[in-house]
Amino acid sequence: MYRKFIATIAALSVAITAFGARDAAADEKEVLRTLAAIAGVAIVGKMIYDNNKERKERETVTRRRAAPVYEAPRYYPTVSERPRLRPYVDRRPQPRRTARTSPKREVRPLPERVDRKLLPQQCFRSFNGEDGKVMMFGEPCLEKNYAQVDRLPNYCAKRVKTADGARYGYDARCLRDSGYSLARR
Known part of the structure; x- marks a missing residue:
């Protein structure tokens, strides 16, 4: 993260030491050129530093915004899937029908249930x-x-x-x- 910033500081220090090693009688134009170069390097370094900082902030924001959690659809049973009731069966034993108990009565089957x-x-x-x-x-x-x-x-x-x-x-x-x-x- 700080590599480029440190490299910019190192470049500035090298430029300043080179500036100090010059003769005292240097032209004003050359001094201004050197100062402009140093300022340009500092500005470019600051721009690179800010760009990296913004990129890292964007990455952390996108990491925080996780993908929505997938929720499986819920299926509710329809009316036809509900357990069906068994048809009613009368389990009591039927009385025995003999000629003595019902002499003229015939046994008819129950009508079919619809x-x-x-x-x-x-x-x-x-x-x-x-x-x-x-x-x-x-x-x-x-x-x-x-x-x-x-x-x-x-x-x-x-x-x-x-x-x-x-x-x-x-x-x-x-x-x-x-x-x-x-x-x-």
Whole structure:
């Protein structure tokens, strides 16, 4: 850091000693030239010293400003990733039905439970809209084939502009994230 500054001081001392070794009867012009040279060397040395000082200050400032710490994105489970509840199974033993306990009664099977979260497969459509291909469940088809249309989430409702006009329905990804799935029948 101080090498150039020390070199400048050494050059000045050599110049001064050379100046002192001259004859006393030297010209005034030569004295002025020597003093100007000494001043020039001192100015150049000072400029070099200040430049190095500024560079070191800039380096320390950039070292202090560390790169931002990378924070990994946080992923939150969607509705479909939540643990699903098992279907209810009645584990109590059924009473024995014999001719004596129920002579004229026949045992009928329970009606099949309909899952409200299963959407009809025939309503799943893809439309080419202004923003590209859109996968959705058409609203008119759902009204005909799905009894709980009024329970579908409103935030999944969508309007898509196509070449044939506007299409209304529910976004497939949004419904999937809300826990709905496609019936595989």
